[in-house]
Amino acid sequence: MTRPQSPHDIVTFMKKVVAAEARIPDTSIDEDKSFHQFGLDSISSIYLLEKVENEYNVTISPLYFWDYPTLRLLASQIFDENFRQP
Amino acid sequence: MNLWAPLDQENIRNPFPMYATLRREAPVYKSQTGEWIISRYADVKTILKDPRFRSGNKLEWINRGITYFKSKDQDLSAIASAITSFLLLINPPEHTRIRKLITSVWNDREVDQTILENVDSLLNIKSEDNTFDIVEDFARPLPNMTICKIMGISMEHYQHLTTLSNNLVKILNLYNSFKDLVRIDSAARDFISFFRELLDIKKQRPDNDLISKLIVANASEREPLSDDALISVFIFLFIAGQETTIGLVSTSLLTLSKYPSQLNTLAGNPELMPNAIDELLRYDGPVHLLGRIASENIELGGHCIKQNDTVTLCLASANRDSRHFENADILDITRQPNRHLAFGSGIHFCLGDWLAKRQGALAIQRFLEVYPTYSIVDHTLQWNDNLSIRTLKHLSCRV
Numbered sequence A: 001m002t003r004p005q006s007p008h009d010i011v012t013f014m015k016k017v018v019a020a021e022a023r024i025p026d027t028s029i030d031e032d033k034s035f036h037q038f039g040l041d042s043i044s045s046i047y048l049l050e051k052v053e054n055e056y057n058v059t060i061s062p063l064y065f066w067d068y069p070t071l072r073l074l075a076s077q078i079f080d081e082n083f084r085q086p
Numbered sequence B: 001m002n003l004w005a006p007l008d009q010e011n012i013r014n015p016f017p018m019y020a021t022l023r024r025e026a027p028v029y030k031s032q033t034g035e036w037i038i039s040r041y042a043d044v045k046t047i048l049k050d051p052r053f054r055s056g057n058k059l060e061w062i063n064r065g066i067t068y069f070k071s072k073d074q075d076l077s078a079i080a081s082a083i084t085s086f087l088l089l090i091n092p093p094e095h096t097r098i099r100k101l102i103t104s105v106w107n108d109r110e111v112d113q114t115i116l117e118n119v120d121s122l123l124n125i126k127s128e129d130n131t132f133d134i135v136e137d138f139a140r141p142l143p144n145m146t147i148c149k150i151m152g153i154s155m156e157h158y159q160h161l162t163t164l165s166n167n168l169v170k171i172l173n174l175y176n177s178f179k180d181l182v183r184i185d186s187a188a189r190d191f192i193s194f195f196r197e198l199l200d201i202k203k204q205r206p207d208n209d210l211i212s213k214l215i216v217a218n219a220s221e222r223e224p225l226s227d228d229a230l231i232s233v234f235i236f237l238f239i240a241g242q243e244t245t246i247g248l249v250s251t252s253l254l255t256l257s258k259y260p261s262q263l264n265t266l267a268g269n270p271e272l273m274p275n276a277i278d279e280l281l282r283y284d285g286p287v288h289l290l291g292r293i294a295s296e297n298i299e300l301g302g303h304c305i306k307q308n309d310t311v312t313l314c315l316a317s318a319n320r321d322s323r324h325f326e327n328a329d330i331l332d333i334t335r336q337p338n339r340h341l342a343f344g345s346g347i348h349f350c351l352g353d354w355l356a357k358r359q360g361a362l363a364i365q366r367f368l369e370v371y372p373t374y375s376i377v378d379h380t381l382q383w384n385d386n387l388s389i390r391t392l393k394h395l396s397c398r399v
Helices: A007-022 A044-056 A071-082 B009-013 B016-025 B041-049 B057-070 B077-083 B094-105 B112-123 B134-139 B141-151 B155-172 B178-204 B210-219 B227-240 B242-257 B260-268 B270-284 B353-370
Strands: B028-030 B036-038 B131-133 B289-294 B298-300 B303-305 B310-314 B396-398
Touching: A007 A044, A007 A071, A044 A071, A044 B057, A044 B178, B028 B303, B036 B041, B041 B298, B041 B310, B057 B077, B057 B155, B057 B289, B077 B155, B077 B178, B077 B227, B094 B210, B094 B227, B112 B134, B112 B141, B112 B353, B131 B134, B134 B141, B134 B242, B134 B353, B141 B155, B141 B210, B141 B227, B141 B242, B141 B353, B155 B178, B155 B227, B155 B242, B178 B210, B178 B227, B210 B227, B227 B242, B242 B260, B242 B270, B242 B353, B260 B270, B260 B353, B270 B353
Parallel strands: B036 B310
Antiparallel strands: B028 B036, B131 B396, B289 B310, B298 B303
């Protein structure tokens, strides 16, 4: 289990998962593009969220994939909810 | 701002304001997930009766999921095997055939005696401090005890099956996490092996119970169902009435406690019970959401629902639609007519409606006789975070 220092850490982690799923290099992933543009859907989203949950020991609502539909938005939400210092 | 937030804690506690907003502002709403959310009575009813909207979005989805997760070395295939013949997920002609098979043998409606015995045995258990958890002590065990008796399952299994049923039914949740799917798969596996064993026993020594009757009737069909399909039918019959009856009994007792004068009227006039049950089903019945898939492009309320789009029908919202019901947000146990959609409509109309109503009526009636002055002590109610079938986790009362 890791503790992210910023939303950016979560973005970096998710990039790896999304890149592997989409079979493209991490560097070509734009964090402001929607997950759908990388071919993720209601099934692969479950895999992505599971990876993130296990990496950071958090629980993520399955709906967040749609409520926060880009890497940047989702990472910020997860960070704010679990790791933001008051 | 998304109008569709079914996992939001506020909406889990009370989804009716969200439904009201949807009905008012966007009755045919394309949500962030891509599914259409339908919230008005007329639209929900139209879709339920329209064969172009087929059932089974969950089954199609899980089959795709199984293929996907296989590539991640995770086997979830038991889920599909367990639910493959669930009536609410299948379409004609298969649906017609299985529904006919069940109704041909499920004709013994004399279940009052069984239900009353179960109700009385549960109501006799009371803690020393006069508190009673309506969910755990009453609403949860009751339907399970009853269906075990109907299906010919020995009572020693009922605790174990309650847990499995509670886990497997989560497959009907709108959105599941990976951990949910793993738990569901494990419950599916255990259910299948339990019923496979029972199938073998009942094949050799058929009795007078529903499982035996199904086995016998199936054997004389021109094209009998396979053992696997039959096992899925058993699982369906077992779990279909579980969470729903838990919800009906406990939510109804909660609702009635908020309307003391109607509660008194009902306690003094048990003949009002059948009508009251229909009103309690309308007011806050257990099944809030149902899914459908569009088989072709369909025009609805000025929107084009495209072929293969998923449609989520908010039954509980339709039942509070003031375009159809007068004073829709107020409970009225004498309401008539009351054409609520709590059991759906069309070919998928709930097969167990009579059992649900009968069990609900007897349970509530006896409860009011035994504990006429019950008062709810839970002030922060805990709901399960699933709007598809909405149930309380606990409901403590003083009796």
